[in-house]
Amino acid sequence: MITLPNIERQLFFTSLSKHINATKNDGSTLGLLLVDIVNLAQINHQFGYQYGDQALCQCHSRLLSISRITDTVFRIGDHQFVFILPSLKTPSFIALAFNKINNVLKEEMLIDGASVNCDIRIGLALNKNANFSAENTLLVAESSLKQSKKDNGALNLSQPEDDNQQSQALDELFESTLKDNDFELFYQPKINMHTGVADSAEALLRWHIPGEGFISPMVAIEIAEKTGHSFDLTKWVMQTAIRQLKAWEKLNLDLTIAINISADLILEPELFTLVQDSLAIWGVQKNHLTLEITETAVMEDKEAGFDGLLKFKESGVNLSIDDFGTGYSSLSYFKQIPANELKIDQSFVTNMLSSPEDQQIVKIIIDIGHIFDLKLVAEGIEDQQTYDFLRELGCDYGQGYHMSKPLPADEFLKFIQGN
Ligand code: C2E
Ligand code: MG
Numbered sequence: 001m002i003t004l005p006n007i008e009r010q011l012f013f014t015s016l017s018k019h020i021n022a023t024k025n026d027g028s029t030l031g032l033l034l035v036d037i038v039n040l041a042q043i044n045h046q047f048g049y050q051y052g053d054q055a056l057c058q059c060h061s062r063l064l065s066i067s068r069i070t071d072t073v074f075r076i077g078d079h080q081f082v083f084i085l086p087s088l089k090t091p092s093f094i095a096l097a098f099n100k101i102n103n104v105l106k107e108e109m110l111i112d113g114a115s116v117n118c119d120i121r122i123g124l125a126l127n128k129n130a131n132f133s134a135e136n137t138l139l140v141a142e143s144s145l146k147q148s149k150k151d152n153g154a155l156n157l158s159q160p161e162d163d164n165q166q167s168q169a170l171d172e173l174f175e176s177t178l179k180d181n182d183f184e185l186f187y188q189p190k191i192n193m194h195t196g197v198a199d200s201a202e203a204l205l206r207w208h209i210p211g212e213g214f215i216s217p218m219v220a221i222e223i224a225e226k227t228g229h230s231f232d233l234t235k236w237v238m239q240t241a242i243r244q245l246k247a248w249e250k251l252n253l254d255l256t257i258a259i260n261i262s263a264d265l266i267l268e269p270e271l272f273t274l275v276q277d278s279l280a281i282w283g284v285q286k287n288h289l290t291l292e293i294t295e296t297a298v299m300e301d302k303e304a305g306f307d308g309l310l311k312f313k314e315s316g317v318n319l320s321i322d323d324f325g326t327g328y329s330s331l332s333y334f335k336q337i338p339a340n341e342l343k344i345d346q347s348f349v350t351n352m353l354s355s356p357e358d359q360q361i362v363k364i365i366i367d368i369g370h371i372f373d374l375k376l377v378a379e380g381i382e383d384q385q386t387y388d389f390l391r392e393l394g395c396d397y398g399q400g401y402h403m404s405k406p407l408p409a410d411e412f413l414k415f416i417q418g419n
């Protein structure tokens with residue numbers, strides 16, 4: 001007697017949801033492969049059910065043998081298995097897994113002296129930044145499987161662009177969340193590397209959908225831009241962060257808070273008024289607020305972008321250029337840039353211990369930034385060695401999971417007070 005792998009749909013959904021949630025913050029893509037043994041009925045018919053059962057068992061163990069992580073292979077139907085790829089750096093890497101599965105399952109099976117060949121079709125789904133739920137990820141894989149059956153098993157990487165109904169539902173949910181004040185801000189400490197004290201924080205938007213988990217802030221920003229709610233969302237972020245700053249000031253905490261400004265708002269005249277009014281209403285000092293603007297946003301329309309920023313800088317608010325190093329700035333940029341701070345993009349920081357090129361880039365940005373009197377912040381510090389190295393290079397501030405992940409306001413307060 002052989003034991004067939006159980007059909008475990010519920011366990012699969014639990015595991016898939018867990019893996020989807022884990023991709024929320026790291027920018028990676030989850031891949032799902034749905035494997036269908038299309039000739040199982042035929043094997044049963046031709047050789048007998050014991051052969052079919054053994055073929056299923058062999059497929060299962062072959063899939064397990066190529067999966068490096070537990071909790072990623074499940075049988076979810078009579079002749080269907082799923083294979084979860086929890087974190088793809090590049091979505092097209094799913095093609096490698098597709099080929100591997102194809103090869104390993106198509107290899108001949110010897111069952112009780114008979115040669116059995118499985119005929120399989122594979123459907124695939126890509127889910128970037130936890131954009132959709134476990135159920136919808138499987139739906140995408142199922143429709144890709146249908147297509148693959150029509151195409152005789154050819155690899156097809158195309159995915160439904162953005163399922164219209166689903167995207168509309170998300171837009172509506174976004175609008176009601178904004179209206180009901182149901183977004184949240186988390187705060188990630190920025191550590192002053194000269195003193196070791198967390199004297200600043202970056203406010204990061206969090207959108208929690210009950211039953212679905214957290215949706216990436218990038219998705220929220222994208223929807224806000226698409227539906228014309230960018231300003232309203234920024235207004236909510238600004239007012240929430242400044243009110244929080246005031247509450248912490250009352251506890252005698254001397255903090256600076258940074259908020260992110262969407263690219264499409266830089267040239268919006270109302271933004272300036274919003275910032276000034278929010279600071280005045282809560283009686284918060286201007287130099288306790290930092291606005292983070294991505295380098296690419298400023299570079300898109302350099303002249304106009306600089307003019308817009310200059311107004312803020314002259315008003316006494318701090319300006320920080322986010323994701324610096326990714327926007328093809330020229331050297332002369334340093335001389336003109338109306339900012340107080342550069343945040344070195346985490347892609348350079350995360351790899352700097354293993355990549356001499358990234359190390360050089362970080363070193364050069366720090367040195368030139370200092371010549372022009374800019375404070376340097378490194379984001380994405382994930383270990384002590386990187387922290388120590390950056391401090392030796394003279395970096396002023398550090399931010400990263402090694403020191404702390406972004407935290408809800410009450411946990412941030414505990415972090416600061418324990419410092
Ligand atoms: P950002 O402004 O560059 O923020 C840093 C991102 O890196 C945050 O992701 C943070 O959680 C993550 N991070 C921090 N330390 C580490 C680390 O050590 N390792 C890794 N792998 N990641 C780290 P998050 O919160 O998902 O935000 C993503 C982006 O969404 C932000 O990038 C920002 O551009 C945008 N965003 C977030 N909140 C807002 C907001 O209120 N308004 C606007 N306009 N954009 C926002
Ligand atoms: Mg930022």
Ligand code: MG
Pocket residue numbers: 322323343345346379
């Ligand atoms: Mg950044």
